[in-house]
Amino acid sequence: MSISLPRHRPRLPDPDPGSLPVIWTVSVSRLTGLLGDVIPEFDRRARIVPINLGFEEAVDVIGQRLRREHCDVVIAGGSNAAYLRSRLEVPLVPIQANGFDLMEALARARRIAPRIGLVTHATDVPTFGSFQHSFGLDIEHRRFVTREDARDCIADLRANGIEVIVGTGMAIDHAEQVGLPGVLLYSADSVRQAFEHALELTQTLARSGAPSPRRHAPARRREADHALLGDSAAMQQLRAQIALYAPHQSTVLVTGATGTGKELVARQLHAASGRRGRFIALNCGAISESLLEAELFGYNEGAFTGARRGGRVGLVEAAEGGTLFLDEIGELPLPLQTRLLRVLEEREVLRVGATEPTPVDVRVVAATLQTLETLVDAQRFRRDLYYRLAALRIDLPTLHEHRQDIPLLVAHFFRLLGTMDSPLSAEALQRLCDYAWPGNVRELRNLVDRLRIHWPAGQGALSLAQMLAWLPELHGQPRPPGAAGTALPAAVSARPAAADLQQLLADCGGNREQAAAQLGISRTTLWRWLREAAAA
Known part of the structure; x- marks a missing residue:
């Protein structure tokens, strides 16, 4: 008789902790327990550190720990998230309740008592009004901003005969203090989605080149690499202009020929701005329109075929509290120009597939070597966006x-x-x-x-x-750009024919840098034109 022994799957080795992204969760009250239930599902994908504090205490502790520890993303919920968002030096991903969370919480509350009060932070459950109307529910909804607001909301609902409270952890704490039962609005799924968004955000930041002490060279080396050097009058004037513009929140348009250091100037503006968020850079001419929309604005789960479960954080949200640098802004497609204008004017971003916008605090610095006025006249760039971007303007000198x-x-x-x-x-x-x-x-x-x-x-x-x-x-001494007799346009309003591009490249001895400079376009644009001409 043969005996078959149970087969055990070999345990995978634990990943190197130093290679994992670092996520800190900040919570108080009931949310702490819910986070504790979900964290084990993600502990092989991230190093997760719970901080069971809120508001001022959380800000103080996180500030102290950041001086000696590294953190990629913070996760928090409700009013705690809203309070921390503008006070931390690292990106924050909020735990957000969705329609399913609301239905489940209301169903649990209905089993406790018929008269229900819903108490949320001002940023939570934005679709509740339409939800209540669609299902004909008689539910009192109150929104709060501060802790005092939450306490007042609970007192008002209790005075109006409400018997059970559905809401955030803070709202439930106040409800139970006055003898009302509470049901937590958030679910394990909403916490899981926050972790997925946080992990996606760390990947997005890594792709965009955002600095991370764990992955990059020492700060002294980075500062040297990003130094803006020169004793000439032109460079002294440039540094003075950066110092003047840096503290302001207005958008800045940086113009100049290829290779003059437009991203370097954007980094200097960010470094001197006092903004505590990340510096995120994106080349608008290096990505196709379909991918650029998702990369810049993010998307919700189910927004399109193949959309990632839980959606994706866009670079606009990733730059929360910091600076978003948009290089080659003249290459931004017209439909996306409209969406960017909304971000600049309304200070909110609408993900692909979303119905409700997300508020953002981000400063935009745009750069171009094309003449945007020419693109505006050719109706290839929105005039209103141009004026919005050029609120402040820096023109870079050529090296010559x-x-x-x-x-x-x-x-x-x-x-x-x-x-x-x-x-x-x-x-x-x-x-x-x-x-x-x-x-x-x-x-x-x-x-x-x-x-x-x-x-x-x-x-x-x-x-x-x-x-x-x-x-x-x-060996050859080309005339400096702009010298008499040269034919170097500031920008081209139309793409040259494929044969003309090849001839120009041949005249430049195959030097794409020089050919791009003569056309007044970036190397990225020249590469794209040549690739598309070869495929035609």
């Missing part, structure tokens, strides 16, 4: 316009790339200063990187002849 800063930049890039001192001879450095730099500071950094690879540290001075052997771009 502040070429006296080139020696300082060269030395900085050599240090940044691992070489302590610049190896260039005086003659080689002078040739760099005389060059027109159609790709601006980005081109300079790329050429310095090439020199560093060919000429390791410790080999002495690098002569002009040796430099020219590795930098053939410097």
